[in-house]
Amino acid sequence: MSLTTDNSRTDLGSILPKFREALETYDVPLAESLFQHALRLGPPMEIIEALIVPSLQRIGCAWEDGSIALSQIYLSGRLCERLVENLHIANTGHVNEPPRQAIAVLNDFHLLGKRIVHSMLRASGIALHDYGRVTVEELVDRVFIDKVDILLISTLMLPSALKIRDVRRALDERGTEIRILVGGAPFLFDDSLWHEVGADAMGRNAADAIQITRQWMGERP
Ligand code: B12
Known part of the structure; x- marks a missing residue:
């Protein structure tokens, strides 16, 4: 159906x-x-x-x-x-190896979008770390420790979206090769914002998140 x-x-x-x-x-x-x-x-x-x-x-x-x-x-x-x-969306992700994908909400308290994107990725077989709500410093540390190379960031406040620049800068300084996918209201309001904050792509919804993450996973060396 x-x-x-x-x-x-x-x-x-x-x-x-x-x-x-x-x-x-x-x-x-x-x-x-x-x-x-x-x-x-x-x-x-x-x-x-x-x-x-x-x-x-x-x-x-x-x-x-x-x-x-x-x-x-x-x-x-x-x-x-x-x-x-309450939907208890099934987790079909394979967790034999630690995932190299992660999702987080940066700074702000709007958590529902991240929750939906996370559930849909899991339901479609993509396992990922869920960092919850984090600051720039926490996010950079966790990504580095977990050797994450695909990072999904959700922000709904413009000031939080602009902080993604700091994430990108800090990860570049550590020499981490990472692709950043962003989403949330500020990116829906402004089509070029994802590029300005140093992300590699933006997704309008959870379906985009699945499609782009899958594509990037397939392009890993
Ligand atoms: C619900 C809501 C709240 C709730 C949040 C509850 C919760 N636990 O999440 C509460 C009441 C707490 C809240 C508080 C505030 N809010 Co508010 N809020 C909203 C509202 C109405 C809906 C957000 C939502 O949950 N949408 C439903 C979810 C499912 O949609 P979504 O998050 O957009 O996610 C979808 C896509 O964007 C995408 N997506 C999301 N993340 C990601 C990530 C990736 C990687 C990808 C690919 C896709 C993706 O996929 C999701 C599924 O389709 C929005 C309006 C809007 N247009 O978004 C305002 C909005 C985000 N809030 C706003 C504001 C200003 C505030 C407050 C500052 C208000 C105040 N004066 O106190 C506070 C700040 C709190 C804080 N510091 O974070 C503004 C932000 C404006 C701006 N430019 O920064 C908005 C846009 C309202 C507006 N029109 O002005 N808010």
């Missing part, structure tokens, strides 16, 4: 505004039941990308234009985190 059928897209289109409203009003039972209903329309990861991601993005815009309060963003974010957590 996939969201490519007209029916499932129409159904999801009618769920989306109700789901967003349930988040804004923090109607937990309604949000949960709409999410469960949506899960019957396609694979969980497609539903997350088609329902949760745009809902939270719209809620972010509503906060920006002053029509909702920060507390509503906070509660919506927490509720979505819980919905995603």
Whole structure:
């Protein structure tokens, strides 16, 4: 089953505004039941990308234009985190050897995007270290110790995104050969930011993360 059928897209289109409203009003039972209903329309990861991601993005815009309060963003974010957590996405990654890939949130407290990207990579068979939320110094140390050569960084605040330059500089100074893939709101707002901060690529969503990581893993000497 996939969201490519007209029916499932129409159904999801009618769920989306109700789901967003349930988040804004923090109607937990309604949000949960709409999410469960949506899960019957396609694979969980497609539903997350088609329902949760745009809902939270719209809620972010509503906060920006002053029509909702920060507390509503906070509660919506927490509720979505819980919905995603409860899915218990299967880990099909092979962990016989320590992974040479890692993912982290740099500085800021927006963790949901990283969680989704991490879950999807694992579900598609790519094992990786999860460093959680780290500072530049912590990230550079861990990458060096784990001999990571593909680093995924998630940032949702512009100041955090700009800190990726410091990560790149510090890793270059240590002579570490590494490819950096970035993602999150600032990169969605500005198409050339990934390049300016010294990353090797940016991904718009978890599907991009899988495709680019796979490609880079295949290009290893
Ligand atoms: C929910 C939310 C919060 C929650 C976070 C809860 C949590 N535990 O995550 C809370 C309430 C804590 C919060 C706080 C703040 N927030 Co906020 N928040 C949001 C909001 C509405 C949604 C973020 C989200 O979870 N989206 C859903 C996830 C699934 O999407 P995502 O993270 O974008 O991830 C997807 C892609 O980007 C991509 N992706 C993400 N990471 C990666 C990594 C890689 C490698 C790849 C390939 C892809 C990838 O794949 C994911 C799946 O598709 C955004 C709005 C927006 N447009 O993003 C604002 C937003 C990010 N917040 C913002 C701000 C300003 C703040 C605060 C400063 C508010 C304040 N004044 O206190 C604080 C700062 C906290 C901090 N220091 O980090 C601004 C940032 C603006 C900027 N230019 O810096 C935004 C953009 C809102 C806005 N429009 O102004 N926020």
